[in-house]
Amino acid sequence: MKISCLQENLARGLSTVGRAVAARSTLPVLSNILFETDEGRLRLAATNLEIGISSWIGARVEEEGRITVPARLLTEFVNSLPPAPIDIELAERTQTLNLKCARYEANIKGIDASEFPEVPTAETIGGRNNLHLEADNFRQMIEQAVFAAATDESRPILTGVLAKFHQGGLTLAAADGFRLAVTSADVGVDLDESAKVIIPARALSELARISDGEEDDIELIITPNRNQILFHLGNTDVVSQLIDGNFPDYNQIVPKAHSTRTILGTQDLLKAVKVAFLFARDAANIIRFNIVPGSELSPGQLVITGTSAEYGDNVSEIDASIEGEGIEIAFNARYMIDALTVVGTNEVALETSTASSPGVIRPVGGTDFLCVIMPMHITR
Amino acid sequence: MPIRLLPPDVAGKIAAGEVVERPASVVKELVENSIDAGAAEVRVEIREGGQRLIRVGDNGRGIPEDEVALAFARHATSKLTDVSDLDQIETLGFRGEALASIAAVSQVTLLSRPREQAVGQHLRVEGGQVVRQEGRGSPAGTVVTVEHLFRNVPARLKFLRQPQTEAGHIHSIVTNYALAYPGIRFSLTSDERLVFQSSGNGQLYDVLIAIYGLDLAEQLLEIEGAGNGQETEASHPAVAVSGFVSTPALHRANRRYITLFVNRRWIQDNSLSHAVAQAYHGMLPVGRHPLAVVLLDMDPTEVDVNVHPTKREVRFRNGRLVFGAVQRAVRRTLVEQAPVPSLGQRPQSWIVPDQFAAARDWQRRQALMAAGRDAAGRDAADDAQLALELRRAQGELQPVGPVRLPLLRVVGQVGQTYVVAEGPQGMYLIDQHAAHERVLYERMLADHNEQEVTSQTLLEPATLDLDPMLSGVLGEHLASLNRVGFALEPFGRSSYLLRAIPSILAAQGAMAGSDAREIMVDILEMLQQGDDPLADRAEERLIAAVCKRAAVKAGQTLSAEEMQQLVRQLEQCESPRTCPHGRPTVLHFSAQQLEKEFGRR
Numbered sequence: 008m009k010i011s012c013l014q015e016n017l018a019r020g021l022s023t024v025g026r027a028v029a030a031r032s033t034l035p036v037l038s039n040i041l042f043e044t045d046e047g048r049l050r051l052a053a054t055n056l057e058i059g060i061s062s063w064i065g066a067r068v069e070e071e072g073r074i075t076v077p078a079r080l081l082t083e084f085v086n087s088l089p090p091a092p093i094d095i096e097l098a099e100r101t102q103t104l105n106l107k108c109a110r111y112e113a114n115i116k117g118i119d120a121s122e123f124p125e126v127p128t129a130e131t132i133g134g135r136n137n138l139h140l141e142a143d144n145f146r147q148m149i150e151q152a153v154f155a156a157a158t159d160e161s162r163p164i165l166t167g168v169l170a171k172f173h174q175g176g177l178t179l180a181a182a183d184g185f186r187l188a189v190t191s192a193d194v195g196v197d198l199d200e201s202a203k204v205i206i207p208a209r210a211l212s213e214l215a216r217i218s219d220g221e222e223d224d225i226e227l228i229i230t231p232n233r234n235q236i237l238f239h240l241g242n243t244d245v246v247s248q249l250i251d252g253n254f255p256d257y258n259q260i261v262p263k264a265h266s267t268r269t270i271l272g273t274q275d276l277l278k279a280v281k282v283a284f285l286f287a288r289d290a291a292n293i294i295r296f297n298i299v300p301g302s303e304l305s306p307g308q309l310v311i312t313g314t315s316a317e318y319g320d321n322v323s324e325i326d327a328s329i330e331g332e333g334i335e336i337a338f339n340a341r342y343m344i345d346a347l348t349v350v351g352t353n354e355v356a357l358e359t360s361t362a363s364s365p366g367v368i369r370p371v372g373g374t375d376f377l378c379v380i381m382p383m384h385i386t387r
Numbered sequence: 388m389p390i391r392l393l394p395p396d397v398a399g400k401i402a403a404g405e406v407v408e409r410p411a412s413v414v415k416e417l418v419e420n421s422i423d424a425g426a427a428e429v430r431v432e433i434r435e436g437g438q439r440l441i442r443v444g445d446n447g448r449g450i451p452e453d454e455v456a457l458a459f460a461r462h463a464t465s466k467l468t469d470v471s472d473l474d475q476i477e478t479l480g481f482r483g484e485a486l487a488s489i490a491a492v493s494q495v496t497l498l499s500r501p502r503e504q505a506v507g508q509h510l511r512v513e514g515g516q517v518v519r520q521e522g523r524g525s526p527a528g529t530v531v532t533v534e535h536l537f538r539n540v541p542a543r544l545k546f547l548r549q550p551q552t553e554a555g556h557i558h559s560i561v562t563n564y565a566l567a568y569p570g571i572r573f574s575l576t577s578d579e580r581l582v583f584q585s586s587g588n589g590q591l592y593d594v595l596i597a598i599y600g601l602d603l604a605e606q607l608l609e610i611e612g613a614g615n616g617q618e619t620e621a622s623h624p625a626v627a628v629s630g631f632v633s634t635p636a637l638h639r640a641n642r643r644y645i646t647l648f649v650n651r652r653w654i655q656d657n658s659l660s661h662a663v664a665q666a667y668h669g670m671l672p673v674g675r676h677p678l679a680v681v682l683l684d685m686d687p688t689e690v691d692v693n694v695h696p697t698k699r700e701v702r703f704r705n706g707r708l709v710f711g712a713v714q715r716a717v718r719r720t721l722v723e724q725a726p727v728p729s730l731g732q733r734p735q736s737w738i739v740p741d742q743f744a745a746a747r748d749w750q751r752r753q754a755l756m757a758a759g760r761d762a763a764g765r766d767a768a769d770d771a772q773l774a775l776e777l778r779r780a781q782g783e784l785q786p787v788g789p790v791r792l793p794l795l796r797v798v799g800q801v802g803q804t805y806v807v808a809e810g811p812q813g814m815y816l817i818d819q820h821a822a823h824e825r826v827l828y829e830r831m832l833a834d835h836n837e838q839e840v841t842s843q844t845l846l847e848p849a850t851l852d853l854d855p856m857l858s859g860v861l862g863e864h865l866a867s868l869n870r871v872g873f874a875l876e877p878f879g880r881s882s883y884l885l886r887a888i889p890s891i892l893a894a895q896g897a898m899a900g901s902d903a904r905e906i907m908v909d910i911l912e913m914l915q916q917g918d919d920p921l922a923d924r925a926e927e928r929l930i931a932a933v934c935k936r937a938a939v940k941a942g943q944t945l946s947a948e949e950m951q952q953l954v955r956q957l958e959q960c961e962s963p964r965t966c967p968h969g970r971p972t973v974l975h976f977s978a979q980q981l982e983k984e985f986g987r988r
Contacts (some may be wrong), residue, residue, distance in 0.1 A: 054603065086672075094553070141483055147918055161902040161905070162902055182846055183846075184847075184893075184902070184903060185843055185844070185845065185846055185848055185893060188848060194456055204719075206845065257846060260846055260847060290841070291841050291843075291890035291891060291893075292894075293841050293890065293891075315836075316833070317840075337841075339843065339890075339893075363844065365846075379846070381843065381844035381845065381846055382844055383841055383843050383844070383890060384841065384842045384843075384844065384872075384874075384887060385841055385842075
């Protein structure tokens with residue numbers, strides 16, 4: 008292999024694929040990045056066997072070839088180079104990659120590329136259901152769902168995000184044991200049949216990161232046996248395993264009715280919750296909402312309290328427009344902050360019924376999003 | 388008071404106390420009689436945990452007409468003729484005390500017909516006296532009905548636990564016999580509901596499925612072949628070991644799940660349970676126990692079962708040999724068969740070339756083998772040396788001085804288990820799990836005393852389907868559980884609905900890879916272990932169990948901030964030096980001690 012490319016391009020490519028490199032693996036080759044010439048371009052690829060990322064960068068190819076090199080060393084070396092062309096040459100016999108850039112030169116020992124697992128690309132995956140989604144729109148949906156996915160592995164299904172395609176629309180849903188987020192949008196997809204897949208939340212987070220600033224649509228391919236999904240961007244492919252199983256029926260969890268609807272400024276509420284959180288941190292994050300409907304003379308109010316037995320307490324008041332009866336209810340501040348951060352509208356509605364039934368956060372106007380948060384209790 | 392002979396009814400009740408402790412003992416004696424009678428089917432029926440009624444029916448040999456009345460006399464048995472038979476016991480019973488003892492403390496009705504007789508005998512015994520005997524039509528076999536157990540012994544009655552708990556004990560008796568005799572069809576009906584049934588097809592594995600369910604049974608490994616003791620005793624092994632043991636991925640919070648049988652007799656033997664547990668050396672997390680069903684077959688002359696009236700304990704002529712045989716057989720099974728632990732349902736590797744999968748397997752196998760050598764290869768001398776060092780270390784390490792801890796500076800973490808810290812008096816080693824347990828315990832206890840325990844509602848309520856034993860434990864502690872932050876409600880017979888959990892369990896990372904259901908089962912198992920009759924202590928014990936579950940585990944890497952936080956919180960504790968279970972949280976090496984060890988003084 009003998010190629011040359013620009014330092015900026017190589018650095019960008021390495022940072023794109025770098026997130027898929029396995030952090031700790033019993034298989035040494037997984038902490039490497041694949042270098043491969045591919046039809047006049049350089050393909051970089053990494054995988055941890057759960058997700059895989061391939062990225063193509065422009066290069067002048069004089070001689071074809073492939074090799075894998077340690078990700079961390081290579082990335083840190085390339086990032087330290089000046090913005091200039093890099094000449095890369097592989098010594099086949101010793102499996103050593105030689106890099107020359109301005110007055111810097113390095114030899115990095117690699118592992119034979121035949122030991123590297125095959126990372127499927129849009130061409131090789133052989134899938135169907137090719138769908139096109141607008142990048143910005145899809146990224147916002149991902150942000151509105153992934154935060155609610157479970158981080159611990161007790162129920163593997165819940166570490167994923169349910170993606171449901173239906174008549175022109177897409178719904179994403181995620182839940183851990185205590186909250187649920189659902190977001191839907193009309194994405195103009197034309198599908199004959201509805202399709203449901205569960206995508207690991209981590210793969211979607213990576214996709215959201217990589218697609219930032221992407222102008223083209225994201226093309227989406229699901230393999231025929233429905234065990235992998237591939238997202239094709241301009242120069243990058245992200246492929247992920249799908250999680251097998253049945254996602255809980257979230258429609259049953261979303262309350263059908265409410266007795267109080269409180270409309271608040273999103274930023275006002277977020278700020279007050281964050282302040283209360285400072286005090287609630289060592290009391291299981293519990294913050295109390297006291298919703299007081301207004302009268303003809305005074306506006307309605309939401310009073311938020313955070314209490315620490317050890318350090319003290321805090322009370323904040325926010326004006327709110329309240330329909331229905333007053334109520335006292337407690338939530339985990341962290342769950343509130345997560346939901347309010349992604350709601351994306353200036354005003355937000357909190358729907359509640361009783362102190363022991365779920366609270367629902369919805370945007371006022373804007374996207375079709377909701378977050379169900381289970382309340383906390385004080386046992387007396 | 389002059390010395391005199393006790394009247395027979397008093398002596399009878401005293402002797403009965405040794406054999407019949409609780410309803411489960413009655414079931415045990417009657418089921419053993421059925422098995423000794425060569426039954427192919429044993430039906431057990433109980434009401435109100437056996438206190439109201441116990442009925443054991445079989446299709447065995449039956450009792451001939453002329454012997455029926457004698458069956459209830461003390462020391463009357465058909466299983467033994469002279470004292471030399473005691474060395475060759477092949478039946479489960481032999482003392483001739485069971486029926487007499489049961490009859491002394493309850494009302495017994497016996498209906499029995501030997502196959503060759505046309506008419507069965509119906510016999511009613513009250514307070515040890517036969518009150519009626521008559522011929523009556525009956526199916527072949529024997530049905531014994533025991534009613535109003537302990538009604539005439541108020542002292543015993545007082546100590547009976549809740550019917551659910553007693554039913555749980557009976558359930559484990561019946562399932563244990565089903566394990567020992569897979570060829571007999573057992574059924575157990577409690578309050579007119581069938582709670583257990585084995586097929587009687589002779590397959591131990593099928594019985595295991597009936598008891599533990601298919602999911603769990605799939606994680607059991609069959610003990611391979613005859614684990615021989617020593618080759619010295621002729622060609623055939625002195626002790627044959629068979630049964631099933633769990634893979635290292637499956638473990639339980641207590642030892643109740645190690646079930647042992649000697650010559651098909653269910654026994655309790657701490658040293659053999661230990662032999663099983665030791666075979667898992669290094670494979671299970673600390674404080675966890677395997678699930679195992681181990682059957683030993685040996686020459687009856689090698690084992691003395693006539694040690695205790697209930698025959699729960701036995702004595703081996705060569706205990707070490709038996710211990711070794713069990714330990715080796717289990718260990719070999721584990722090393723040869725234990726699969727690579729599965730990572731839940733994490734997506735499988737999709738495209739690893741085959742040779743890598745093989746290589747990884749090999750590595751795992753090597754590691755297992757090495758662990759095996761380590762456990763087996765360390766000889767007694769090493770052990771003694773180790774014990775000595777431990778004792779020396781204990782003598783020298785000062786338990787940390789004043790009650791409160793001084794201000795500490797965190798230095799680092801050792802073995803992902805201990806936090807190393809520095810204070811004005813020298814070095815401190817802190818057990819992260821024990822310390823966190825203490826912190827959570829004091830916080831939760833304070834909340835509990837001020838009635839401020841917080842709980843987090845679950846998104847979906849979890850249904851708990853428990854075995855009768857655990858559902859008994861839950862029933863007993865239901866009110867306490869709800870007071871410490873769980874929200875549980877009965878949901879059918881032995882099921883409960885879990886709607887909320889204490890918020891310290893809901894905190895990030897506290898679940899450590901298990902769902903609410905598994906956590907609940909763990910806590911119930913912890914509760915089951917202790918037998919603390921004081922109700923107010925029970926609630927503290929419950930809080931301790933919750934905190935144990937929620938605390939950071941050994942083996943978890945902590946960030947510098949997390950360690951700092953933990954040490955700060957421990958400093959705030961009322962009694963920071965021990966965990967709620969009494970183990971030390973902190974070891975202290977004084978500056979002088981360090982200087983001395985390094986020869987600076």
